[in-house]
Amino acid sequence: xxxxxxxxxxxxxxxxxxxxxxxxxxxxxxxxxxxxxxxxxxxxxxxxxxxxxxxxxxxxxxxxxxxxxxxxxxxxxxxxxxxxxxxxxxxxxxxxxxxxxxxxxxxxxxxxxxxxxxxxxxxxxxxxxxxxxxxxxxxxxxxxxxxxxxxxxxxxxxxxxxxxxxxxxxxxxxxxxxxxxxxxxxxxxxxxxxxxxxxxxxxxxxxxxxxxxxxxxxxxxxxxxxxxxxxxxxxxxxxxxxxxxxxxxxxxxxxxxxxxxxxxxxxxxxxxxxxxxxxxxxxxxxxx
Numbered sequence: 001x002x003x004x005x006x007x008x009x010x011x012x013x014x015x016x017x018x019x020x021x022x023x024x025x026x027x028x029x030x031x032x033x034x035x036x037x038x039x040x041x042x043x044x045x046x047x048x049x050x051x052x053x054x055x056x057x058x059x060x061x062x063x064x065x066x067x068x069x070x071x072x073x074x075x076x077x078x079x080x081x082x083x084x085x086x087x088x089x090x091x092x093x094x095x096x097x098x099x100x101x102x103x104x105x106x107x108x109x110x111x112x113x114x115x116x117x118x119x120x121x122x123x124x125x126x127x128x129x130x131x132x133x134x135x136x137x138x139x140x141x142x143x144x145x146x147x148x149x150x151x152x153x154x155x156x157x158x159x160x161x162x163x164x165x166x167x168x169x170x171x172x173x174x175x176x177x178x179x180x181x182x183x184x185x186x187x188x189x190x191x192x193x194x195x196x197x198x199x200x201x202x203x204x205x206x207x208x209x210x211x212x213x214x215x216x217x218x219x220x221x222x223x224x225x226x227x228x229x230x231x232x233x234x235x236x237x238x239x240x241x242x243x244x245x246x247x248x249x250x251x252x253x254x255x256x257x258x259x260x261x262x263x264x265x266x267x268x269x270x271x272x273x274x275x276x277x278x279x280x281x282x283x284x285x286x287x288x
Contacts, residue, residue: 001025006036040065041095041112054202062099064110068134070173070180079140079169085119093128093136093173111279120288121235121247123147123163125188127210127225129256129278135175137221137278139212141168141188147284153234153248155205156192160284170214172221176272177265183214183221190282193226201230208252210280223259225280227252237287247287252280 004011006019021033028046035042045060052058066072071094080086091113098107109130123145128138143166146159168186191209193199198206207227214221232250239245256276261268270276 006034011036041110057102059103060099060101062097062106062110064095064097064112067094067096067109068175070175071134071136079167085122087118088116090114093138094130094134109277120286121283122286123282123284125190125210125280125282127212127254127278127280129223129225129254129276131175131276132274133175135273136173137171139168139170139183139186139188139214141186142166145284148286150248150285151246153232155208155250157284160190170212170221172214172219172261174219174261176268177263181216181219181221183216183219185215187213199226199228205230208282209257210282219261219263221259221261224257225254225278226257227280228255229253235287239288245286245288247283247285249283250281252282254278254280 002023002025004021004023006016006021011019016036017038019034019036019038021031023031023033029044030046032043033041041064043060043062043064047056047058072092075091075093077089077091078086079089091111093111095110095112096107097110098105100106111128111130122142124140124142126138126140128136130136143163145163146161147157147163149159150157165187168184168188170183170186172181172183174181189211191211192206193209194206201207207230209224209226211224212222230250230252232248235247235249237245237247254277256270256278259270259276
């Protein structure tokens, strides 16, 4: 893996305003970077043969450009959720995204983050939404539950029936009201769909729904989102007494089924936007 800045002789830029790239040293171009004038990011990916045989596109060639000043600026945040446990995060809440996937032109939006965690990795819920008017919404709820004892990536364990929330939070960068709402009250309910309402991941597991509520003294937000796919990563780390700690981290692309925003100006629902889309995370186990 190589990490170079745009003023490196190998880059070839005559002038630079802080660009750079991360480049895996492989035969395929899997690079990601920021051009020398910082006008756009790029991302290039080539899938391996197994992923392609499982249905993945072979090549991604994407660029990300600023969307609006509020959500496309770099933001840093430090959060402590229990004792000295917490995280640092650098992120860009939203950009426009365009490019090709297997040669087909696509357009959408993108979200960037770099997270450093100063704690054992405990279970959490997290998610974000982009709105067609340039608004951004997210939620965050770390929690303690019996799911910390999980030793595999299978969802819907019987032991995961209750959760002790830690310091939840949320944020709504509201283009409609031209203001940012921050929430310190956040609730997330995990729902297992049944019967005809259920859709399944590639392993035959029901995909979850999430019911989220956030509020402060001025604004309330409630929504129900449905996962339409699942990607997950499992980590097994040797620890004390020849034991192994396990952690599973899930990503879910979302379909928004319902959303309500209530403030002093009235009520907004899903009909007030042309589109809303996003992503959710859910994790279990504990890595230490």
